[in-house]
Structures are given as C-alpha cells and as structure tokens.
Amino acid sequence: MNPAAPGRHPIPPAIAEAAMGWWVELQADPVPPEVRAACLRWRAARPEHEQAWQIIASAHQRLHATGLPAALAHATLATPRSPARRQAIKALALLVFAGGGAWAVAREHPAGPWLADYRSGTGERRQLTLADGSQLTLDTRSAVDIHFDGRQRRLHLHVGRIHIATAADEAGRPFLVSTAEGSAQALGTRFSVHQHQGRSQVAVFEGAVALRPRLGAAPALILNAGQQAAFTADASDAPGTVADTEAAWHQGMLIVHAMGLADFAAELGRYRPGWLLCDPRVAGLEVSGSFPLDDTERVLEALSNTLPVQIVRRTRYWTAIRPRA
CATH class of the missing domain: 2.60.120.1440 (Jelly Rolls)
Structure with a gap:
C-alpha cells in the first residue's frame, strides 16, 4: 500500500523531520550497530513513524535511478545542530517533494513547512x-x-x-x-x-x-x-x-509547576533531536521548577538528582527516563 495514499493519517512535521534525520544518519559508513537498532526501535514505536520511513524509502527508490547528490548521500549527523545536518535534511525534503513523496503536513501545501520563508x-x-x-x-x-x-x-x-x-x-x-x-x-x-x-x-x-x-x-x-x-x-x-510562565520559552526557559513527568518529557523532547521516552512506571511523578531549554542534558541530570529516576541513553537520538534501579 502507498503510505501516502488517501485515507492514511497525515504525518506531523516533527515525525517527518525525525524520519529524515534517521535516514541521513544511516548514510554514515559504517553505521554503529546501536544506531541502527535505535532507528528500528523508533520505527516500531508508532505507526506514523513507520509510515514516514516508508515514504522516505519509496522516494529514495524513485530517485536512485538518477543518483542522489553526493553531499546528501554521504552526510552524517556529526552534531545535532550542525549545518551539515540541516542542509542534508533540507536537501532530502526537497528531493522527496520533487519525487512525489509529499508529506501530508499542511492542508493545502504539503511542502510548506520545508520550503517556508x-x-x-x-x-x-x-x-x-x-x-x-x-x-x-x-x-x-x-x-x-x-x-x-x-x-x-x-x-x-x-x-x-x-x-x-x-x-x-x-x-x-x-x-x-x-x-x-x-x-x-x-x-x-x-x-x-x-x-x-x-x-x-x-x-x-x-x-x-x-x-x-x-x-x-x-x-x-x-x-x-x-x-x-x-x-x-x-x-x-x-x-x-494565561499562566505567567506561558511565554518563558521565549526567554529560553521551561517553567512548570506540578507537571506530570510524561508531559514534561514530551515538552522537553521538542527541544532535543531524536526520541525521549518516559517509562509508564514513573509517568505520574510531578515536576516543578525552571529549566534551561538550551541544555536539555543538564535538565535530565537534574531530574535524576531530584526524582527516583535514571536516564538511559542508547544513542544521542534515543533516551529514556526509567525508574531508578
């Protein structure tokens, strides 16, 4: 079945970007086994993840006959915010759209988020x-x-x-x-x-x-x-x-009071590359405080120091919050 066929759920842009990021990551030579395993876990985590991945794969097959640009084919994610990563993902997005594998991320212009001003x-x-x-x-x-x-x-x-x-x-x-x-x-x-x-x-x-x-x-x-x-x-x-803290992100801060850990992880995960999971056994723990959005690793360290949780990292793109052993 065509993953972009009518009747399938539209893919949120964040998932589309994550799929592109994983695809670019797997162009490294060699690919570390833990990275490949983390990508498989990401694909299996939600149906939308696999749907996004299949759109990438389908577009790649169509474009392979004409050859991918070398800069994209050999791009790696040296750092989460590196210019090479952004350029590779942007190039891949343009190729996917040009090849007809458009993401259903907007009502009228599927390519809008990727080609925005x-x-x-x-x-x-x-x-x-x-x-x-x-x-x-x-x-x-x-x-x-x-x-x-x-x-x-x-x-x-x-x-x-x-x-x-x-x-x-x-x-x-x-x-x-x-x-x-x-x-x-x-x-x-x-x-x-x-x-x-x-x-x-x-x-x-x-x-x-x-x-x-x-x-x-x-x-x-x-x-x-x-x-x-x-x-x-x-x-x-x-x-x-409106809570007084609603605009704190504008100043680079996440300020919460008695927020459930699962919701907190979901919000913090928006500011991190890859996948941040919260174990259901600790999802109900409450979080309060002010946290810097520019240093999410520091935020995770603070969680492990103040809550009965541990931070488990498989790769820089797969992190989980779990009960402390």
Whole structure:
C-alpha cells in the first residue's frame, strides 16, 4: 500500500523531520550497530513513524535511478545542530517533494513547512525583526511564511509556535497570523500562536487579539491580555487564563509547576533531536521548577538528582527516563 495514499493519517512535521534525520544518519559508513537498532526501535514505536520511513524509502527508490547528490548521500549527523545536518535534511525534503513523496503536513501545501520563508531546527529559537519593526521569535521546529503588501501584514504559521510583538504601522495595515484552522488578528499586542495537530492555540500577553476560525460563522472571539484560547476550523473554545510562565520559552526557559513527568518529557523532547521516552512506571511523578531549554542534558541530570529516576541513553537520538534501579 502507498503510505501516502488517501485515507492514511497525515504525518506531523516533527515525525517527518525525525524520519529524515534517521535516514541521513544511516548514510554514515559504517553505521554503529546501536544506531541502527535505535532507528528500528523508533520505527516500531508508532505507526506514523513507520509510515514516514516508508515514504522516505519509496522516494529514495524513485530517485536512485538518477543518483542522489553526493553531499546528501554521504552526510552524517556529526552534531545535532550542525549545518551539515540541516542542509542534508533540507536537501532530502526537497528531493522527496520533487519525487512525489509529499508529506501530508499542511492542508493545502504539503511542502510548506520545508520550503517556508523562515524555519527553526530542533532546539533552536530564532529571533527576527520584520520589515515594519515587529519582533518575531520562532520556537523549536517551527516554520512561517511572511507576506506584507499595501493592504495587510500577514504571517502564515505552518508548524510549531511563534511569539510576536507587533509594531505600529503608519499605513494602518492589519497584522494577522493565519494557521490551518483560521486566523488571529493583533489589536496592538504581544501574543503567541501555537499550531497543534488539528487546532491552534493563542495566548495574549499585551493588548488584544481577534480569533476567526476558518469555517466559523460566529463573530470573532476577542482575547484580552492574560487570556488564551484554542480554536479549530469550526469554532473557538472559551477563553482561559494565561499562566505567567506561558511565554518563558521565549526567554529560553521551561517553567512548570506540578507537571506530570510524561508531559514534561514530551515538552522537553521538542527541544532535543531524536526520541525521549518516559517509562509508564514513573509517568505520574510531578515536576516543578525552571529549566534551561538550551541544555536539555543538564535538565535530565537534574531530574535524576531530584526524582527516583535514571536516564538511559542508547544513542544521542534515543533516551529514556526509567525508574531508578
């Protein structure tokens, strides 16, 4: 069966990127046995992982007849954030799309996240000053397009999370952020937009934001400073309160209070290459504190020093949190 055939679940961009990363990793010569075994475990962990892998394999077979670029064929992941890794994965993404193995990661443009105007890699936060003076920060694994013209200022968030501090515009053009589910219009504000699978989340820190679901018929939902809400293509949820720590990632920190260890590992894993697992036997342990997102190894060490857990590493791409022996 074609893994990209209609009826199969779309592949989240993070899984697509991980599959590409593993494929590039296995181009090393030789491949360490533990790396090959870790890749097999990753493929077996979830059906979406194997589906992503099969798309890569299918595209590679089609492209093999014409020959892969040498820079890609021999690329290795010397360091998780190395330029060689990013270039290899980007090249592979372009080849997959050109070969017809498109990822179903966006409603209209499957290649959008990979060909976006600006992208951030795993563990990277990227800060930009836009043409109007607005400040934009991309969280880890995020992709955004920017379109300014005489009528509006618009960003399109393909994947991930962004933080925006809007600047005044002499021409009075509205500032909008669109997602797969709809749009958020800034009303002189500082806010964040997070693209989840099937829904978008907006948190407002200053000013106000108007939420408009793509298919919704109700009036726009106005969020004021200190409020947040999620919305689908059809409707917006009721507003809730924004925690003081919601924007901490913008400053490179993960601040939590009594968060379950499984949820904590899932959030921390967004800032690490590869796979971070949490053993179900310790999933319910609670975590509180402030943790630096730029040093996830230090965070894992802190967990092992404060909780009855141990950190098990098979490769730099496979780490598990397990009960302490």
